[in-house]
Amino acid sequence: MAKVKIPDNKVQELKDICKSFNNDPGELINVLHQAQQLFGYLPAEVQEIVADEMNVSVAHVYGVVTFYSFFSMLPKGKHPISICMGTACYVRGAEKVLDEFKRRLDVKVGETTPDGKFSLSCLRCVGACGLAPVVTIGERVYGRVSPDDVKKILDEY
């Protein structure tokens, strides 16, 4: 984990988020949600500030962040790739597609490539089952993706 320096004004915004929930430890999940919206992810420094403000231990905050899959400790890539793992996509081979993305980008799910270009995540059903398996990159949606298409898709970026 590299050190992340958070600009002062963002620190203040983060503190305001905590305050808007009365610094109530019971609201930790909601605070983290908004913090993630603010920063895009939850680096250690953000968790430390939240812990301080909410008067809970950093270990506890980290425990919550790692328990829920919608929290991420890594910055999203410039082009966030999401692969649908809903039932329809799954039975039509989404996992093989995922494996191919993992292999080509050499990252695990939840990680970002070292150049910051791509990040990889899985989604629950996106409701485009007719197109299964579905992959989204940023705003764009790709349907009926097979492992062989992966290279071509990545080359577009």
Next chain:
Amino acid sequence: MNLVKLTIDNKPVVVEQGTTILEAAKSIGIKIPSLCYMKMDDMNFENKPGGCRVCVVEVEGRRNLAPACKTECLEGMVVKTHTVRVINARRTVMELILSDHPAECLTCAKSGECELQDLAQNLGIREIHYTGEQSHYKGDRSPAIIREMDKCIMCRRCETACNEVQTVGVLSAVNRGFESVVAPAFEMDLDHSVCTYCGQCVAVCPTGALTERDYTWKVIEALVDPNKTVVVQTAPAVRAALGESFGMEPGTLVTGKMVAALRKLGFDYVFDTDFAADLTIMEEGTEFLDRLTRHLNGDKSVKLPILTSCCPGWVKFFEHQFPEMIDIPSTAKSPQQMFGAIAKSYFAKKLDKKREDLVVVSVMPCLAKKYECTREEFSVNGDADVNVSVTTRELAQLIRNANIDFASLTDEEFDQPLGESTGAGVIFGTTGGVIEAAVRSAYELHTGKHLEKVEFNELRGMEGSRKATVDFDGMKLNIGIAHGLGNARKLLEDVKSGKSDFHAIEIMACPGGCIGGGGQPYHHGNVDILKKRQRAIYEEDAGKPIRKSHENPFIQELYKEFLGKPLSDLSHELLHTHYFDRKKKVEIEE
């Protein structure tokens, strides 16, 4: 108080409403097996996540088996604790736990003391019918504690100890499912966290997941080195617990046998940390009287209350959590470090040796002392004042290693000059003891009068946080006492907000004080053991011919020959220390 009547294994029992089946059964001599559950009255420790399900029982009329540790007794309940269904369920649960546990009992540091191992034996598990992937986590070796999380069964007792009792907040369950583990924030090593090394997580861990860093081999190496003079010091609380490691009743005092065993192990000089405790009283007590007098004379620059500083777990706690208050604790070093500093100056000189020729070993009830002796300010040119610190448990190990039949040893006496101590030095081992020892001496030094009755019963006890007023010949001194860092935190917040009117406060990190230290023989949640150790400490005090630190003839000699007087320049150099603001030091691994 509402009572409920029920039967457990056909035996009728009446209990208070709110009692769990587990406790009700215990009260009539039925020991339902449990694993994650642990409760210690008086210590604010209650861990019942209801997670392991080893304690299940059958309750008539219910479809599902009920966890006895979490289920409250109801009127008319009919409980069965060992039906075939129950036994099968218990075995299944146990086999599932064991299927993700490394089978390393033969070489595990916890073997023989492990609750998981005991349970497997009690249930007669001979085969594990489930195989699956085993979880693996990174290990962690700090100067005091080793975490081998592959052996963790997620009972969460350590979390309860660290977060609720100690309020340090180092440990939390992190990750999900198969990957979940108890760890510090960002899964960094303890070394980088705000851990105080109090070792209370180790004291309650049922398995070998958390153990002390073992330095017995370093001791053996020193003992066989012909060029080294090896000196050992033993903390007050050790003599009140070591016997337990050899099957003796808790509370058996084994001072004389311990000295004999240490001599048999080959230590050149067997000394006593109690001597250094007397020395601590001289320095800390004088510092207190000095601050008090100046305060009473209207000097606004002196701060009261004075806080004791003899517990390194507590010291690290306030350095992390209350750095703005680091000028209130006494500057006196802990007895362990005072001993080291004196051994390597005064005593080395007496032997006509260089300090490097001496190896100072300490036997402590404590894990924080392992860390303390590595602190940089406690060494001279890279040579630590205390070279190795081992626990009561490790001493027992050394004794067994050397084929010594501990129970049959004849009592022996400590060596002089650093082995002589008073009753005041002894009671350092229990909560309330340090301040009582200080009061005994401070009273006489301040009033110039003879103290008739040396026992201050108002300072004794087991409540987590206590207050007492001591009459100093007309002047009322308000004394606070806290043991367990959660209780300390409360007292400290009151001091910080100006709400308290204490003159002096004693703080010990461990529940019960050092008798309940993280390096003592495992108590497995039985508070009675701590109470018995406490009684033993007071018993040792009562039997001492001298019971006030300033009357220790060897302490008097030390000042006459070497130090001059308390708070002299040399005393400051050797016996006092300074503290660090560690707030910013919480690092994040790169």
